[in-house]
Amino acid sequence: MNSDTEHDFERDLSLADLLRGIDKQRLESALQALLGTAFAVSDHNGEYLLGAADLAGDAPSLALYGELEPIGQISAAIPQNRLKAAADLIRLLLRANARYLMASDLHLQTQQADFEELQRRHKALEQSEQRYKALAETLEIRVRQQVKTIENTQLKLYETEKLASVGRLAAGIAHEINNPIGFIRSNLSTAAGYLTALNRIDELLQTCADLSSLKAAWQREDMPFIQQDMQDILQESIGGAERIAAIVKDLKGFSRVNDADWEDADLNQLIRQVCNVAAAELRDKAEVYLDLSQLPLLHCHPGELGQVFLSLLMNAVDAMAAPGKIRIRSACRENRIVIDIRDNGRGIPASDMSHIFDPFFTTKDVGKGMGLGLSVARNIVKAHQGDLEIKSQPNVGTLVSISLPLPAGR
Known part of the structure; x- marks a missing residue:
């Protein structure tokens, strides 16, 4: 590959960076199927990243380009045109991943x-x-x-x-x-x-x-x-x-924050949707255990209650060192639906308990919260004629209880 070959990467990333997030095992399988022989992909320092590390050094190779200069090469004892096909496939994958990495950075900057x-x-x-x-x-x-x-x-x-x-x-x-x-x-x-x-x-x-x-x-x-x-x-x-x-289905069902219509909803299903939407955020940080009893349908605003559950779930994640445990329990007691969210995080100091519902009060690091989550959550629960209570012990954990009334006869 010559130096005048198209350079279609938005950022100057190393080959190891560009492979981040790609399933290397499946990529190796695909390349093996394409080439039909042993191959090796290495970075510009000669470090092997994919394929056979002991591939003979005299095997034909093609350079893999980054933004302005080579970032690695692919080697295999096959004709040049087939080797170029493999290089083109890798370049397409790296280009897509580079754009994803750039989008992630732009997202963080925007936030x-x-x-x-x-x-x-x-x-x-x-x-x-x-x-x-x-x-x-x-x-x-x-x-x-x-x-x-x-x-x-x-x-x-x-x-x-x-x-x-x-x-x-x-x-x-x-x-x-x-x-x-x-x-x-x-x-x-x-x-x-x-x-x-x-x-x-x-x-x-x-x-x-x-x-x-x-x-x-x-x-x-x-x-x-x-x-x-x-x-x-x-x-x-x-x-x-x-x-x-x-x-997409879980995200669509959860994200109806601005939907003005109230409807009969299954809160257990709503909790599952929230956990699915937050799966990537929870990974390697906390394990969520669901203990959900059968509940009657509740006439409510599902989008707003979903926002409450997600806010409390994220608060629990932020309050613990990985790996933590979060248990969500639902039950029907005395004509009320009760949702308990318990974590084993660092807890809330007694001196802060009287301020936790104050707008803009937060103990999180700068950039991790505006101090509005609990205030908004309590207002939403109150709009549903319900109650939100928090009990916490430092170094033990926090229990958040949401109690929502059922209409008479349910």
């Missing part, structure tokens, strides 16, 4: 910018509130008007908080979707190679009258393996597509 803007607005509101208090004795009417303005602005911030947790999950959800897309793409590339073999068999069928020659060609093309592998990759691809569909 940081949004947080700084909210902090700026919060500071402006605090300064404004101090001025209003100073004028309270002589300008009572004016103070009331300004307080109302502050409350309206705060409501807008509450709406922002409803979507902030979904934004936090966006990169993880993208990764969850990108994984099956990656191996589906790889499987399709493999299937395309198998189609070429089938076409050669088809051409032979048109001209060959000798059954023994046809059988020899069948074995030469390794058709028994292709038949089995096609079955496997199709099943795997179907499973990946179903996984993507399930993620």
Whole structure:
């Protein structure tokens, strides 16, 4: 590959960086099927990343380019055109992964910018509130008007908080979707190679009258393996597509924050959807155990209650050192639905308990929270005529209990 070959990477990343998140085992299998022989992929320092590390050093090789310069090479004892096909396949995968990595970085930068803007607005509101208090004795009417303005602005911030947790999950959800897309793409590339073999068999069928020659060609093309592998990759691809569909379905069902309609909903199903949506955020941080009893349907706003469950789940994750444990229990008691969310995190100090529902009060590090989550959650539960209580012990954990009334006769 010459230096004038197209460079289609947005960032100057190493080959190891560009392979991050790609299923290397499946990529090796795909390349093995494509090349039909041992191969090796190494970075610009000669460190082997894929394939056979002991491949002879005199095997033909092609450079793999990054943004401006080679970032590695692929080696295999095969004709140059087949080696170039493998290099092209790797470059396509690396290009897609590079764009995903860039999108993740842009997402984090956007989140940081949004947080700084909210902090700026919060500071402006605090300064404004101090001025209003100073004028309270002589300008009572004016103070009331300004307080109302502050409350309206705060409501807008509450709406922002409803979507902030979904934004936090966006990169993880993208990764969850990108994984099956990656191996589906790889499987399709493999299937395309198998189609070429089938076409050669088809051409032979048109001209060959000798059954023994046809059988020899069948074995030469390794058709028994292709038949089995096609079955496997199709099943795997179907499973990946179903996984993507399930993620989208759960996200769609959970994300109806602005849906004004109330409806009869299964809270157990809503809890499962929230856990599925948050799966990437929970991975390697906490194990969630569900103890869900059979519940009657509740007439509610599912999108808002889903926001409550997600906010409390993320609070529990942030309060513990990995690996933590979170147990979510549902039950029906005395004509009320009770949802308990218990974690074994660091707990809440007694000195903070009286402030946990105050807007903008937070003990999290800068950039990890605005201090609106619990305040918004309690307001949503109250709008459903319910109660939200928190019990906590430092170094033991926290129990959040949500109690929601059932209509008479349920």
